[in-house]
Amino acid sequence: MSTPILLKWGKNSLNLTIHQGMTGSDLKQIIQSLTNVPPIRQKILCPKLWKGALKDTDVITPNNGDDGIPDNIKITLIGTADKLIEKSIDERPRFVEDMSEEEIWRLNQTNNNRGHDNDDNPIIDIIALQKEHGMQRVDGKMEMYEYNRLVTGLPQHQIEDMLRQRMEPTEKEMEQTSIAVAATNNANSELKGELVMTMGLQLRRAYVNSIAVLDNGTLVSGLDDGHVQFWRRGEMIHDKRHTGGCVNEIVVFPSLSSGVGDDDDDRPAFATAGDGSICLWTRDGNQLLTLPCFPGTTVASITVGMSNNDERDSSVYLAACFRITRQTDPNQFRLPPQNESERRRREAAEMQEQMIQNQLMDVTRRVKVWMYNASESNNGRVMFRDELIVPHDAEERAPSTAKLVDMTSNLVCGDETGLQIFDATRGRRFQKKLSLQFQHLCDIECMEPLHNEFLAVSISKKSSVEISIQSSAVRVQVPIARGVYIFNTVSATVRAVLDGHRDRVTCIRPLPDGTLLTAGGKFDATVQLWNVETLSKATKSRDEGDEITIFNEPKQMKQPGYVFDLKVLPDHSGSAVFAIAAARYNTINILI
Numbered sequence: 400m401s402t403p404i405l406l407k408w409g410k411n412s413l414n415l416t417i418h419q420g421m422t423g424s425d426l427k428q429i430i431q432s433l434t435n436v437p438p439i440r441q442k443i444l445c446p447k448l449w450k451g452a453l454k455d456t457d458v459i460t461p462n463n464g465d466d467g468i469p470d471n472i473k474i475t476l477i478g479t480a481d482k483l484i485e486k487s488i489d490e491r492p493r494f495v496e497d498m499s500e501e502e503i504w505r506l507n508q509t510n511n512n513r514g515h516d517n518d519d520n521p522i523i524d525i526i527a528l529q530k531e532h533g534m535q536r537v538d539g540k541m542e543m544y545e546y547n548r549l550v551t552g553l554p555q556h557q558i559e560d561m562l563r564q565r566m567e568p569t570e571k572e573m574e575q576t577s578i579a580v581a582a583t584n585n586a587n588s589e590l591k592g593e594l595v596m597t598m599g600l601q602l603r604r605a606y607v608n609s610i611a612v613l614d615n616g617t618l619v620s621g622l623d624d625g626h627v628q629f630w631r632r633g634e635m636i637h638d639k640r641h642t643g644g645c646v647n648e649i650v651v652f653p654s655l656s657s658g659v660g661d662d663d664d665d666r667p668a669f670a671t672a673g674d675g676s677i678c679l680w681t682r683d684g685n686q687l688l689t690l691p692c693f694p695g696t697t698v699a700s701i702t703v704g705m706s707n708n709d710e711r712d713s714s715v716y717l718a719a720c721f722r723i724t725r726q727t728d729p730n731q732f733r734l735p736p737q738n739e740s741e742r743r744r745r746e747a748a749e750m751q752e753q754m755i756q757n758q759l760m761d762v763t764r765r766v767k768v769w770m771y772n773a774s775e776s777n778n779g780r781v782m783f784r785d786e787l788i789v790p791h792d793a794e795e796r797a798p799s800t801a802k803l804v805d806m807t808s809n810l811v812c813g814d815e816t817g818l819q820i821f822d823a824t825r826g827r828r829f830q831k832k833l834s835l836q837f838q839h840l841c842d843i844e845c846m847e848p849l850h851n852e853f854l855a856v857s858i859s860k861k862s863s864v865e866i867s868i869q870s871s872a873v874r875v876q877v878p879i880a881r882g883v884y885i886f887n888t889v890s891a892t893v894r895a896v897l898d899g900h901r902d903r904v905t906c907i908r909p910l911p912d913g914t915l916l917t918a919g920g921k922f923d924a925t926v927q928l929w930n931v932e933t934l935s936k937a938t939k940s941r942d943e944g945d946e947i948t949i950f951n952e953p954k955q956m957k958q959p960g961y962v963f964d965l966k967v968l969p970d971h972s973g974s975a976v977f978a979i980a981a982a983r984y985n986t987i988n989i990l991i
Contacts, residue, residue, distance in 0.1 A: 402468040408434055408476040417459060419468055424455040435480040442477040503537055523562045524971045525978050526616025527630050528596060528989050530555050535632075546633050552596030552989070555633075561595065561991055562976050590910065590928060590979065592956035592990050598630055599986035607982040609964050611649040613668055613682050616971045618980055620987055621646030621671050629684055630987070637684040643674025650703045652715055667771075670717060672698035677719060688783075690769065693762045695725030695755070704805030706770060706823040716823065717769045718788075718810055720800035723759045727752070763799035765789055766812055768829065788812070788829050790819040806848040806888065813843040815861060817875065818854075820888060833891060836872035838865055847907040852889040853938050855897075855915070857904035858882065878947055883907060883917055885937045895937035899927045899953040908965040911977050916965055917953070918981075924961035926981070927953035959988040 406413040413433055417426060427438035443453040448461065448468065461468055495503065522532050530536050538544075540554040552558070598620075599607065605624035612618055618630040623645045629637035651669045668682035675697045677690040692698060699722040706714035732749065736742040766788040790812045791797035802813040810821040810829060817836035821829040837858075844857040859881040868874050873891040877884075883897040883904050902920035909915050915929040929937075933950050941948070964982040968989070979990040 405473050421459045423453040423457040436478040440478045444475040527618035592958045594958045596989040603985040609649040610982050611651045614654045621649045641671045642676045642689045645674040646671045647673035672701045696721040697724045700803045702803040702805045714772045764797045802843045804846040815840045834872040835875050854886045855907050856884045859903045895948045898951045918962050926956040929953045959983045
């Protein structure tokens with residue numbers, strides 16, 4: 400039985416005929432012929448005949464049980480008549496929320512590589528900071544989170560984006576852009592000092608005294624409770640113990656290419672010093688050897704370097720100077736002797752104590768050097784030989800050596816009177832090359848070679864009284880109480896002074912882009928960045944008699960504040976991008 404009905408579609412009213420028992424699919428076909436609305440987009444409502452939207456399988460019958468469908472009943476149609484191109488599932492747009500992590504990573508790789516050659520879009524791989532290139536860098540996070548119990552950092556994809564923004568323009572870009580644009584791009588490559596990762600327990604009682612970066616990219620930290628920790632790919636992979644109770648300094652041995660077939664993993668990769676001993680380690684965390692200090696002393700400073708520039712002789716040296724740790728009893732000779740026997744025993748004890756003190760002072764004046772050759776081994780074990788260096792000729796009146804640093808096969812020894820520079824000859828013996836003597840007694844806080852013949856030395860003046868100059872030494876002026884002095888070791892002159900801290904400078908770190916970082920003491924608690932222009936002026940030659948230039952306008956980094964050590968984390972893929980690792984109290988902060 401057919402029944403006329405009224406179809407309401409927006410502002411339109413249409414008349415059509417339906418019959419009882421018709422399916423929803425049949426009705427939709429009729430409506431499509433009238434409205435051009437496809438059935439897939441039709442929503443048909445009529446509460447008197449069915450509940451909700453009409454389905455294709457529904458049969459049209461009255462809801463009230465009447466025999467037929469009432470006349471002129473109203474049916475409402477919701478839908479658009481615009482024809483859309485129906486696409487397959489593979490062709491339809493996909494949302495990130497519906498994708499797997501692997502699909503997101505592959506999509507990012509496609510977008511990054513689109514329109515770029517591999518040389519223009521290299522992979523950045525800072526071993527200690529970044530996960531393995533690929534799926535592991537897709538962490539699905541949007542803000543800083545806990546990687547694990549010991550590491551907190553920004554998402555890996557965000558770190559990679561920040562590093563790519565700092566990449567210097569390629570030669571192609573330099574040719575295609577103007578000088579002004581190229582200068583702007585270079586400004587983006589400057590270290591920003593933004594904290595991206597923290598390693599270590601912030602509530603740990605032990606402080607991180609020193610850090611080092613191995614040739615395979617592993618970051619090593621030494622704590623004052625004796626722990627030596629290894630960090631790779633945003634996690635700690637080893638936790639070893641230094642022989643003793645404290646690690647004061649870590650130095651990395653230079654990489655050798657001896658070609659003798661020995662595995663580099665069996666050779667010393669770095670050394671830790673502190674609490675009366677020096678420990679040599681492989682890159683895998685195996686302790687090779689322990690070198691004890693003289694009883695009553697510990698290491699004051701340590702450095703490593705190549706003994707000469709002969710390619711056929713790959714000799715490596717490890718040099719250390721010492722300080723006294725033996726505690727004396729101030730009440731040992733408090734009571735006066737009561738008889739002759741006690742007087743003799745007291746004289747013998749005083750002579751013995753004086754002899755011990757003289758021996759300890761003699762140790763602090765000397766520098767001990769251990770040397771080994773990569774081609775010489777005994778059943779795979781490295782063979783060491785040692786040598787003693789006396790920095791000053793007048794040994795009885797010589798001061799204690801405080802700091803050591805290697806400078807292109809030259810060993811620089813620093814004390815309160817000046818700098819002594821030794822050269823390792825082909826005979827593998829250290830010979831004095833130059834002696835620089837300060838105008839006043841000074842404390843040397845740290846030393847770091849810059850480039851070519853330039854050396855940066857942090858000096859704090861101890862006394863304003865001038866000291867006598869030895870005939871074989873070159874006199875060096877100390878115009879300000881504290882600062883970083885730039886020495887030219889060839890011309891034996893001070894070129895400039897960097898004065899940007901309110902306290903002594905405890906750490907100096909040259910950066911791969913030609914800039915320089917300096918870290919102040921706890922009363923300053925800042926890290927300052929000296930740009931290339933300032934350093935170029937600081938190393939510029941000056942005429943004899945000209946005053947020493949003092950620079951005091953560095954850029955202060957917003958992070959990390961007071962630190963104990965600074966190291967560069969290079970890109971293992973070979974680009975100019977780098978990060979900075981800073982030892983700050985009981986954690987390591989990574990900055991880019």
